[in-house]
Amino acid sequence: xxxxxxxxxxxxxxxxxxxxxxxxxxxxxxxxxxxxxxxxxxxxxxxxxxxxxxxxxxxxxxxxxxxxxxxxxxxxxxxxxxxxxxxxxxxxxxxxxxxxxxxxxxxxxxxxxxxxxxxxxxxxxxxxxxxxxxxxxxxxxxxxxxxxxxxxxxxxxxxxxxxxxxxxxxxxxxxxxxxxxxxxxxxxxxxxxxxxxxxxxxxxxxxxxxxxxxxxxxxxxxxxxxxxxxxxxxxxxxxxxxxxxxxxxxxxxxxxxxxxxxxxxxxxxxxxxxxxxxxxxxxxxxxxxx
Amino acid sequence: xxxxxxxxxxxxxxxxxxxxxxxxxxxxxxxxxxxxxxxxxxxxxxxxxxxxxxxxxxxxxxxxxxxxxxxxxxxxxxxxxxxxxxxxxxxxxxxxxxxxxxxxx
Numbered sequence: 102x103x104x105x106x107x108x109x110x111x112x113x114x115x116x117x118x119x120x121x122x123x124x125x126x127x128x129x130x131x132x133x134x135x136x137x138x139x140x141x142x143x144x145x146x147x148x149x150x151x152x153x154x155x156x157x158x159x160x161x162x163x164x165x166x167x168x169x170x171x172x173x174x175x176x177x178x179x180x181x182x183x184x185x186x187x188x189x190x191x192x193x194x195x196x197x198x199x200x201x202x203x204x205x206x207x208x209x210x211x212x213x214x215x216x217x218x219x220x221x222x223x224x225x226x227x228x229x230x231x232x233x234x235x236x237x238x239x240x241x242x243x244x245x246x247x248x249x250x251x252x253x254x255x256x257x258x259x260x261x262x263x264x265x266x267x268x269x270x271x272x273x274x275x276x277x278x279x280x281x282x283x284x285x286x287x288x289x290x291x292x293x294x295x296x297x298x299x300x301x302x303x304x305x306x307x308x309x310x311x312x313x314x315x316x317x318x319x320x321x322x323x324x325x326x327x328x329x330x331x332x333x334x335x336x337x338x339x340x341x342x343x344x345x346x347x348x349x350x351x352x353x354x355x356x357x358x359x360x361x362x363x364x365x366x367x368x369x370x371x372x373x374x375x376x377x378x379x380x381x382x383x384x385x386x387x388x389x390x391x
Numbered sequence: 392x393x394x395x396x397x398x399x400x401x402x403x404x405x406x407x408x409x410x411x412x413x414x415x416x417x418x419x420x421x422x423x424x425x426x427x428x429x430x431x432x433x434x435x436x437x438x439x440x441x442x443x444x445x446x447x448x449x450x451x452x453x454x455x456x457x458x459x460x461x462x463x464x465x466x467x468x469x470x471x472x473x474x475x476x477x478x479x480x481x482x483x484x485x486x487x488x489x490x491x492x493x494x495x496x
Contacts (some may be wrong), residue, residue: 111433115468116461140478142431147425151401151416156407160427163482188395198496202489209488212479254431260394286413297423300442301416377464 103230106168108186110179110330111143116338117179117330119374123359124178124223126373130220130239130366131231135176138167145180145189148297158199161189161208165220178223178359180256180329181296186220191261206299222257224358225264228272233279239362241367242389243281249361250322251277251284252313252336255293267291273358275329280365289316294335298377302344310335311343314351323385324354326361333357337379354382367391399495418445431474431482436467 113121128135134246143149145160151205163314164186168175193200194216207213227236251273265272270291274284294313295306316366317325337355344351356378363373369391375382383390403409405417422441426433440459443451461467474482 110474112435114470114472115435116466118468120465142474142478142482143427143433144403144421145427146433147398148420149427150398151420152424153489154398154402154495155492156424156428156486156489158495159485160482163485196496197454202492202496205492206485206489210485212481212485297419298416300439301419302414341456341460342408377466379460379464386449 102132102134102174104134104136105176105226106135106171106173108141108144108164108168108175108177108179108182109137110177110182112179112330112334114187116334117357119358119377120135120178120330120333123357123363123373125364127227127359127366127370128223130363130368131227131235133226133231136173138164138175140170141167144179144185146181146185150185157185158189158192159203161186162203162207163210163212164195164215165190165218166207166214168218169214174219176221176223176226178328178330178357180222180254181331182254183220183222185362187261187263188296190218190220192218222264222328224257224272226316227277227359228363229264231276234280236276236362240280240365242365242391243367244277244361244389245281247282247385247389248285248321248323249277249282250317250320250325251290251358252286252287252317252325252327252329252332253291254327254332255291257328258291272288273326276358277326277361280362282361282365285317285320286321287317287322289313293330294329296331298340299301299335306335307339307343307346310339311347311349314340314343314353315349318351318353322353324356324382326356326358328358330357340380352378353379354378354385356382364389402494412483415446418442420444428483430472431479432472434468434470434472436469437471
């Protein structure tokens, strides 16, 4: 069994609850032990960085301190948290002057950080630590014939190259193949969905989401899988609004990649939160569901 | 990295009062940061309420279909979330100290 510290992210309380559910059950099926980080706090996500950069680094640094006590890699399913925790970690390593300031702030909370934590995305863990062979060995329902657009979003492989190519990542494609599914070509697979701008600059974000949905569907996808909670929300929750605005009839399920792994592992749909998809997934997955 | 540069510029613009009233993203960012500082966690529902109260509460009406859809599908979290008191005190002490240390070096 492999052990990791687990950082669920604030979105796991609400719109991405199915990501958290499916991550935990799929991890269990793969003998991966996710130990939730005790008393974790907000990672100091993108909006925080736009207001107070040092404060946002300190938010992540507190989580890194908590993880360091456990001595395990810190893994999260949220691409934004992954980016922020990783960014804080690497900036502190690269800039001693910043590390000195963060250390001073952490000391005010009785903490110190020695820089030993490795931050990981759950996609990296399943695709690389577990790997295709072991994933395939757990498949009970081969997803043969299912055409899937693998959508990485803009944060899981960028801005700094990490576990996959920043422009043409393949880890999610390979993971889908290991379930028997067929990844479709998806030229926009690392493009931005607009993130939280869907609230503050709705027209800009809806335009981006429209292009993504159109690109996936016109390349033959029956569903889209993603590794990012914000991408899932924007593509799923706003399809109705996009249909009105662009006079389209999109109704494509947007799944977390962990949900599709769970379907292939024969896990029942409720445990994977499939009923939480707003564009219904049952029709597309009818032949595969237990 | 280009996005780090953008965030630095956002911070500078905010501090110098240069953000324009034509875009409301800075208000969204401010709402997010205030909730994070206060409670240590940022549930989406709290963020939405805070953002629309700071901008135009009537604009929230256009999000009602999406909110109802989320509610129907068990994805609208209405429970309050905050750190445990001891963790919250620690988190606040760290951020209060960070405030006294000036800007990013």
